[in-house]
Structures are given as structure tokens and as C-alpha cells.
Amino acid sequence: MKRTILLFYLIAVVFVAHAQTKLLFEEASSKAYLMKSATAGNSSQQSINSIISLLSNEEVKSSKGGRPNRKPEFVVRFEQQARIADTGDKLQLKVQLNKVAISGDINYKGFDLGEVLLPEKLSYIIQLLNEQDKEVQSYRQSVKMFDKGSFVVFEMTVPDTAASQRYKLKVVDKELVYTSKSVRQVKEYMELVRAYYVADAALAKTLQDIAYILPDDIDQLTQHEHNLRKLEDAFAFAKEAPFWKKLNLRQNDPLRLTSKINEVETQLQERRRAINHIMATLDMQFYNRGTALFTKGDYKAARAYFAKSLEVNPTFSPSHLQLARLDFINGFVQEAAARTRELVTVMRTDPETAASAMTLAQDIYSTFITQGNNLTTSRQYEDALSAYADARDLCSTIRGLRCNMMALNDGEARAAYGLYRDIIEDGKNSLAHNDLAKAERLAEEALDFQQQYDFVLHNAREASDLVKQVKYRFYLQAIDKGKLYLAQNNYDAALGQFEAALGLEASYTLTPVKELASLAQKAAKPVLLAMLTSGYQQAIDNVLPNARAVASEAIAMQARFALEQDREVQIKYDLLRKRIFTQECINTQAAYDKHFHNAKELIRDKKFISADLAYQAAIKVSEDNADCNIATFTAKDGHEAIAAAVAYQRMLEDINRFVASSRYTEAIETYSKAEKYYLAYEVNRFGLDNTSLFDFAHDSKKFPFTAAVVSHFAALGEEQTSIDLLTSLLDKGYSKGKTKKVQQQLGKQLAAKDAQRDLTEQPKVVASNYTSGHKSLKKLSKAYEKELKRLLKQ
Known part of the structure; x- marks a missing residue:
């Protein structure tokens, strides 16, 4: 109900307002302006000339059809409506343009250029005239042109001071203004149209190229896929061309380009699906093609x-x-x-x-x-x-x-036995032709083959017999060569051959040649004597390892060739052994003397620990060669003489090790023992000085150790010593925060001692005397003052 009342109220208001408005003037007229090339003019005409020139260079047709003008031109048309309304005390002035249109030579390849041939703006003067056509007021206007069918170019309300006047509105000095922007718009639009036609040709070419994309051509599939990808990329680029959005192809598409691009897109998608399917199953595709060829016999x-x-x-x-x-x-x-x-x-x-x-x-x-x-x-x-x-x-x-394992085993056995017989036969032939190297190689090959096929040739004897025959030939050959060398007094070579023969005789249980043992002994004796002579010279030259090796080898040779009872050999061997012993004792004495003299030098340098080690080395050299009876009393006496100095220096080494490993308590305890030991055993007689614990800690670069010594002196009740060392430590940059406890301890200990005697000075002054005013010892001063006051109150 309320809505109905409100509606009637609004209608009434509108009706009253309309009743109060009176139309004084209304005039409508059609306007047409021909735009063509002219030789002179302002900047607007120059822009028009540029537009006409653009149209002249292209195939522009009349919008009404027929033959175009020799020089293109176009007309700007619109209907102009002017009206004045009286609202009582005011006049409403309004000028409106309707049905704005462009005609003439504006058809460019099927596209209407009208929308870009509008002027950039419209300039004019609006005159308000009275009934005598005299100007009451004038308004200069300039508005932007719009292709919207109709738009208001002027609207104003002015006071009405003269009643019942017959006013008129007149539009004069009208100018359609074209600018460089207008020229640019025409040029850009024509470029869009040209791009439209280029795209049409490109799409036609793409349709042709798509036909050459053959998914079934699997041999060239990679190339087809590459070509398809190029077409897809080109198509994606073409779809982004500006003309698709700016030419309004929904209303005007003379070449049906939208339909064509959809067709191209559909075909590209179909080819892509086909290519992707083939590529995904390419192994099967190649297989199927191969199977077809296999069936045809084209292997x-x-x-x-x-x-x-x-x-x-x-x-x-x-x-x-x-x-x-x-x-x-x-x-x-x-x-x-x-x-x-x-x-x-x-x-x-x-x-x-x-x-x-x-x-x-x-x-x-x-x-x-x-x-x-x-x-x-x-x-x-x-x-x-x-x-x-x-x-x-x-x-x-x-x-x-x-x-069929039975057939396999039988066949393999027949082949193995056949090959085995062939190898043996080749070996026998080589042996018959005295080609011992080849016969030996074939015999070994037969043995290896027999082992490989043991399941067939387990009981075969041919290979081992052939080996034995070959080795016996080598055996006889070695004896003959040895005899020849023996006759030439080439005892080393002869012995080598006889030893080779003996080795073969032992390894293969060959029928022995009885004279071989005596021949070998005859060749071995001169070799052994020469070897003993060389060993004796090596012993004289003090090359004892070589001399000992010769002696050891000589014993083995004597046993091997039954020369143990040979007098000449035994005499030579005894001389070598004695010379080795003599040289060993000479070397032992020299080593003893060297260690002893080294100890003396170290004592002069006050390096008693090293000197003691040298004495011990001298004694050990003598003990290791006891048969030489080297006198060791000098080293033993020297060892005992420096024992106190050695013990003292070992304590000092222990102290340095404890300090380095942050074992400060052990270091301080050992230092105390060392000081006592130094005095008890008069270590000063060795020229060694004893440094006090204070000085040692003062000079130490390990500040935590110095701090530990400070606490040590404080615990002993040597407060002033502790304070002196602490002051030095703090002056070197040690953190005063780390000394808080020991400062408090020192302060309390000093206060306890001072509380037992009469003090004339103030606690603060006494504390300052203890610390010498050192700023880093404030904790000590405060602890002293606080503790002293507490004790004095008791």
C-alpha cells in the first residue's frame, strides 16, 4: 500500500514539473559536410589531405556501391536539434546531434571506415537570440565527436530576466576538426584490415600444410611432430593478432575468417591427438610394421x-x-x-x-x-x-x-675324448721331432683339459705319461748341458743345469742317472768356495748382512751337495764365521763409544734426560752383544751420576705437560715436589736453576694456570703474594669476572687477620693499601670492608 502511494506521489511531482516547463523554441536541421582534398587550409585540412591520400593509395570503394571517385572523398552527416525551454525564471538551452553518419568512399576491402573517419572534435559558437534576432549571449564550444547515434553538444541553464521573449538558438562558425590522431586511427584501421587479409592467406596455407602432417608416417614422425609444433606456434600467434578484437568480426566478416580459424584449430587438434597417440605407442607401431614385413619375408x-x-x-x-x-x-x-x-x-x-x-x-x-x-x-x-x-x-x-641331459652328456663326452686324443697325438709328434717346448705346452694343455672334463677323462693316463716323457727329455738335456759347462770350468752354469735336473728328478720320479749326484757335487764345490771368499771380503768391508747371508747359504749348500766333511770348504767357512764375529764386536764397541760421547755432549748442554737415554742406549748395545764383553762401567757410572738432575728435569716436563692439558692442580703439586727435590738433592750442583712457582706462573702464557696459582697462594695464607700475582694477571687482560671468588676469599682472609690487631686507619684505606688502588680489585676491597665490619661488630 505504501509503495502504491509513493508511486502516485512521484507521478504527480513529474506532472507538476512538466506543467511548469514551457517550450519556447525548437528547431531541427540536417547537416552534411564534404571532406575532400584541398590545396590550402589549416592543420585540420592538412590532416584531411593525409587521410584522403591514404584512401587514394588503397582500393577504397563508395559505400553506396558503383564506381569510386577519381579522388576519394567522404561526407559527415548528422541532424542538429536546438531547443529552449522556460522553467519560470530560468531558460534551459540545449543543442543535440542525432544520426551521426559517414558516407562516400569509405568501403575498404569490405570494411566500413566510417567509425575512424569521424572528426576528432567539433568546434562551434552557440548564439542565444531574442525575438529581434539580436544576440543576447554567445557560447564558444568544442566537443569530442562520438559515433553513438545522438549526443548532446551543448546544454546550459541561464536566468530569464525578460518575460515573454521569443528566444532562438543558432549554431554558427561550425568546424569539423581532424588531427594527426585522426590520421593515425585511419592508418591503424587499414593496417588491421590488411592484417585480416594476410591472416586469411596464412590460414589457407596452414590448411594446406596440415594436410602434409601424416601421423601414420612413423619413419618421419619426429619431423611431422616438429612441423606440427611449428604450425601450432604460428596459429597461436595468429590468434593473438589485434584485428580479432578491433574489427568487430561478429557483425562483419567478409572472408568468414572466424569460421576458417575454427576449422584450422579443429584440424590442428585432430592432428595433435593423432600424433600424440602414435608417439605414445611408437614402440608398438614400429613392432607392428616389423611384424608385417616379417610375415612377407622381408627380414x-x-x-x-x-x-x-x-x-x-x-x-x-x-x-x-x-x-x-x-x-x-x-x-x-x-x-x-x-x-x-x-x-x-x-x-x-x-x-x-x-x-x-x-x-x-x-x-x-x-x-x-x-x-x-x-x-x-x-x-x-x-x-x-x-x-x-x-x-x-x-x-x-x-x-x-x-x-635331454643323457644325450647332452654323451655327446659332450665323445667330443671331449676326441679333443683329448688330438692334443696327446700332437704332443707325441712334437716330442718325436724333439720340439720339447711345444710338446711340454701340449702336455700341460692336455692335463688342464683332463681336469676340466674330469667326469669323462678321470682315469685317462695319456696326459701324465706325456708330461713324464717330456720332463725326462728335459732332465737328460740338463745333464748333458751341465757336463759341457763343467768341461769348460763354467761351474755356476754347470751347477744351474745339474740343480734343474735334480729338481725334475725329485718332482716327476724319473729314473735317475747315477752320476748326477757326483757331477753336481763336483760343480758345487768351486761355486761354494768362491761364495765363501766373497762373504769373507764383505765381512772385512763391514757389510755384515750380506756376509751373514753367505754363511747361511753356505751351510745349506754343504748339506745339499754332501760337502759337510770337505776340509777345504770347512776351513773357508770357519774363517768367514770368525771374521763376522770379530767385525760385530768392533761395530758394538764403536756404537757404545758413540752413545757414551753423545751423553757427555748433552750433559755439557744441561740436557740430562737426553744424556741419560744415551747412556742407556750404550748399555743396551753392549748387552745385545754380550759375547763381545764390552766394558759398560763408564756408562753405568755416568747414568748414576746424573740421576738427580734427570729426575728434576722429568718433574719439570711433567709440570709443562700438566699445564698444557689444563691439569693445574697436578701441575702445582708437582712443582712443590720439584722445589723440595731441588733443595734435598742439591740439584744446583749440576748448573740448573730453580724458578719459584710465583715467577713460573707470572711468566706463563696460560692465564687460567696463573689464576690457579693465585688461588693456591691464597689457600696457603700468602695473601700478598697472591695479590701481587693477581694484579699482574689482570694487567695482562685476564677477565676480572673470573677472579671474583678468589678476590672475595683474599678480602675475607685479610680482614680476619686485621680484626685481631688494632687498626688506626679506616677499613677502606687499609683495603686501598692492599690493592694499591687497582680498579680491577674492587671485589677484594668490598669483601675486605664488609668482612672487617662484620668481625669488628662481634
């Missing part, structure tokens, strides 16, 4: 496609299977076996591929057995064994393979 091309499939997906088992089949078909059985083994034992395969791989493995196994049998028949035993080994390897690595 070479099929292999290439299976290989491409594995380049894309190295674990694609169907392609591995097909490649294994191709290897098998082409006679590359080893390669087929290796790929099939990996396929079955390592790769993850689908059931169908796994079953096919097992079938192929069975065929490969059978082929290996057949190869082995055929090669054995043709006496190619080594190749036959290789084939049987491949078959056995396949059986051991592929579970579930049906292997």
Missing part, C-alpha cells in the same frame, strides 16, 4: 623396425623376441640364445611372449645339440664342445626348458 627391413621399436622402448619384449627369431633364422644362434635368455630370465613379459620365447629357446637348445653332434662326427671337437657348452648353459639358466 632385413623387419629387423630395422624391431630395432627402432627398442630404441623407443628398450624393454619392449615382443620386439626382443622377434629379433631373436631373426637371429635364429639367419644362423646367428649364439646371438639368438643370448637375447632369448635375457628375455626369459630378466625382462618382464606378457604370457604370450613368454610362451613364444620358451618355444624359441627349445628350438635353440635342439640346434646346439645337433650342431655338437655334427661337429663331433666331422672331428671338429673344439667347436662341438662349444656347442654342447652353449646347450648346457641354456639349460642351467632357463628354468622349465626340456633338456
Whole structure:
């Protein structure tokens, strides 16, 4: 109800207001302005000339059709409405433009240039005239032009001082103003239109190029994908062109470009989906192509496609299977076996591929057995064994393979025995031709082969017999060479040959040559005598390790060649042994003297600990060679003579070690012991000075140790000593906060002593005397004053 009343009230107000407004003047007129090129004019005309020049350079047609003007021109039209209304004491003035339009040569390639050919602004003068057409008031105006159908260019309310006047409004000196901005707008719009046509050609070209994108061409798929990506990038760039938003193609699209771009986009998307699908399944695509070629019998091309499939997906088992089949078909059985083994034992395969791989493995196994049998028949035993080994390897690595082990073992045994016989036969032939090196190599090879195939050749004797025959030939050859060298008095070479013969005789239980032992003894004696002579000279030259080695080796040679009872050899050996002993004693005495004299030098330098070690080294040298009976009393006496100085210096070393490892209590205790020891044993007689604990702590660079000594003196009741050392420590930069407790302790101890005697000075003065006014000893002063006052009150 309230809303209804309010509505009626508003209608009434509007009606009353309208009733009070009186229309005094209203005039409507059509205006048209021809814009064409002119030789003279203001800046606006120059801009118009530039626009006309732009239109002249392009194929601009009339908006009404027909043949365009030789020189383009266009007309700006609008309807002008002027009105004056009287509201009682005021006049309402208003000028409005309606139906603003552009006609003439404005059709540019199917697009209307009208919206960019509007003037930048409209300049004019509004005159208010009375009924005698005399000007009452004038208004100069300049407004921006809008292509909106109608817009107000002037509106004003002025007082009405003369009643019942017949006023008029007149618009004079009207000028349509064009600027450089107007020229730029036309140029930009025409560029948008040109871009529109360029895009149309580009889209047509893109449609052609899309047709060449062939997803099924898997051999060139990478190139097709690359070309598609280029088209997609170009298309994305084209979609961002400014003309799509600025040309209003929903209303005017002469080339149906919107439809074309949608078509291009659809085809690009279809090609992209197809390419992506092919690329995602490229291993299968190559496999399918390879399978088709395989079926046609084109194995070479099929292999290439299976290989491409594995380049894309190295674990694609169907392609591995097909490649294994191709290897098998082409006679590359080893390669087929290796790929099939990996396929079955390592790769993850689908059931169908796994079953096919097992079938192929069975065929490969059978082929290996057949190869082995055929090669054995043709006496190619080594190749036959290789084939049987491949078959056995396949059986051991592929579970579930049906292997006839009896046939495999029988075939392998026949081939092994055949090859064994061939090696033995070659060895016997070489031995018959006296080619001992080759015969020996073949005999060893036969033994190794027999061990390798022990399950077949366990009881065979041919190889060991051949080895023994070869070694016996070497045995006789060595004896003959030794005799020859012995005749030439080349005893070393002869002994070498006889020893080689003896070694063979012992290793292979050969039938011995009876004279070998005597021949070896005959060659060994002069060699041994020469060796003993050399050892004796080495002993004289004090090269005792070599001399001892010669003596040891001489004993072994005597036993080996039965020369223990040979008088000449024994005399030489005894001379060497005695000379070694004599030289050892000479060396021991020299070492003793060196250590002894070194100790004396160290004593002069007051390095008693090092001197004591030198004395001990001298004594040990003598004890290690007791048979030499070196007199050691001088070193022992020297050791005892410096014992006190050594003990004192060891204490000082302990003190330094304790200080370095922050064991301050042990360091102070040891220092006290050292001072007492110094006095008790008169260590000063050794020329050693004793530094007091105060001086030692004062000069120490380890401040925490000095602080510990301060506390030590305080605990002993030597307060002044403690204060002196503490003052020095604080002057060196030690933190006074770390000395708080010891300062308080010293202050209390001094106060306790002073409380027992009569003081004439004030506690503060006495405390200042103790601290010498040192600022860092304030804690001591305060503790002293506080404790003294407390004790005096008692």
C-alpha cells in the first residue's frame, strides 16, 4: 500500500514539473559536410589531405556501391536539434546531434571506415537570440565527436530576466576538426584490415600444410611432430593478432575468417591427438610394421623396425623376441640364445611372449645339440664342445626348458675324448721331432683339459705319461748341458743345469742317472768356495748382512751337495764365521763409544734426560752383544751420576705437560715436589736453576694456570703474594669476572687477620693499601670492608 502511494506521489511531482516547463523554441536541421582534398587550409585540412591520400593509395570503394571517385572523398552527416525551454525564471538551452553518419568512399576491402573517419572534435559558437534576432549571449564550444547515434553538444541553464521573449538558438562558425590522431586511427584501421587479409592467406596455407602432417608416417614422425609444433606456434600467434578484437568480426566478416580459424584449430587438434597417440605407442607401431614385413619375408627391413621399436622402448619384449627369431633364422644362434635368455630370465613379459620365447629357446637348445653332434662326427671337437657348452648353459639358466641331459652328456663326452686324443697325438709328434717346448705346452694343455672334463677323462693316463716323457727329455738335456759347462770350468752354469735336473728328478720320479749326484757335487764345490771368499771380503768391508747371508747359504749348500766333511770348504767357512764375529764386536764397541760421547755432549748442554737415554742406549748395545764383553762401567757410572738432575728435569716436563692439558692442580703439586727435590738433592750442583712457582706462573702464557696459582697462594695464607700475582694477571687482560671468588676469599682472609690487631686507619684505606688502588680489585676491597665490619661488630 505504501509503495502504491509513493508511486502516485512521484507521478504527480513529474506532472507538476512538466506543467511548469514551457517550450519556447525548437528547431531541427540536417547537416552534411564534404571532406575532400584541398590545396590550402589549416592543420585540420592538412590532416584531411593525409587521410584522403591514404584512401587514394588503397582500393577504397563508395559505400553506396558503383564506381569510386577519381579522388576519394567522404561526407559527415548528422541532424542538429536546438531547443529552449522556460522553467519560470530560468531558460534551459540545449543543442543535440542525432544520426551521426559517414558516407562516400569509405568501403575498404569490405570494411566500413566510417567509425575512424569521424572528426576528432567539433568546434562551434552557440548564439542565444531574442525575438529581434539580436544576440543576447554567445557560447564558444568544442566537443569530442562520438559515433553513438545522438549526443548532446551543448546544454546550459541561464536566468530569464525578460518575460515573454521569443528566444532562438543558432549554431554558427561550425568546424569539423581532424588531427594527426585522426590520421593515425585511419592508418591503424587499414593496417588491421590488411592484417585480416594476410591472416586469411596464412590460414589457407596452414590448411594446406596440415594436410602434409601424416601421423601414420612413423619413419618421419619426429619431423611431422616438429612441423606440427611449428604450425601450432604460428596459429597461436595468429590468434593473438589485434584485428580479432578491433574489427568487430561478429557483425562483419567478409572472408568468414572466424569460421576458417575454427576449422584450422579443429584440424590442428585432430592432428595433435593423432600424433600424440602414435608417439605414445611408437614402440608398438614400429613392432607392428616389423611384424608385417616379417610375415612377407622381408627380414632385413623387419629387423630395422624391431630395432627402432627398442630404441623407443628398450624393454619392449615382443620386439626382443622377434629379433631373436631373426637371429635364429639367419644362423646367428649364439646371438639368438643370448637375447632369448635375457628375455626369459630378466625382462618382464606378457604370457604370450613368454610362451613364444620358451618355444624359441627349445628350438635353440635342439640346434646346439645337433650342431655338437655334427661337429663331433666331422672331428671338429673344439667347436662341438662349444656347442654342447652353449646347450648346457641354456639349460642351467632357463628354468622349465626340456633338456635331454643323457644325450647332452654323451655327446659332450665323445667330443671331449676326441679333443683329448688330438692334443696327446700332437704332443707325441712334437716330442718325436724333439720340439720339447711345444710338446711340454701340449702336455700341460692336455692335463688342464683332463681336469676340466674330469667326469669323462678321470682315469685317462695319456696326459701324465706325456708330461713324464717330456720332463725326462728335459732332465737328460740338463745333464748333458751341465757336463759341457763343467768341461769348460763354467761351474755356476754347470751347477744351474745339474740343480734343474735334480729338481725334475725329485718332482716327476724319473729314473735317475747315477752320476748326477757326483757331477753336481763336483760343480758345487768351486761355486761354494768362491761364495765363501766373497762373504769373507764383505765381512772385512763391514757389510755384515750380506756376509751373514753367505754363511747361511753356505751351510745349506754343504748339506745339499754332501760337502759337510770337505776340509777345504770347512776351513773357508770357519774363517768367514770368525771374521763376522770379530767385525760385530768392533761395530758394538764403536756404537757404545758413540752413545757414551753423545751423553757427555748433552750433559755439557744441561740436557740430562737426553744424556741419560744415551747412556742407556750404550748399555743396551753392549748387552745385545754380550759375547763381545764390552766394558759398560763408564756408562753405568755416568747414568748414576746424573740421576738427580734427570729426575728434576722429568718433574719439570711433567709440570709443562700438566699445564698444557689444563691439569693445574697436578701441575702445582708437582712443582712443590720439584722445589723440595731441588733443595734435598742439591740439584744446583749440576748448573740448573730453580724458578719459584710465583715467577713460573707470572711468566706463563696460560692465564687460567696463573689464576690457579693465585688461588693456591691464597689457600696457603700468602695473601700478598697472591695479590701481587693477581694484579699482574689482570694487567695482562685476564677477565676480572673470573677472579671474583678468589678476590672475595683474599678480602675475607685479610680482614680476619686485621680484626685481631688494632687498626688506626679506616677499613677502606687499609683495603686501598692492599690493592694499591687497582680498579680491577674492587671485589677484594668490598669483601675486605664488609668482612672487617662484620668481625669488628662481634
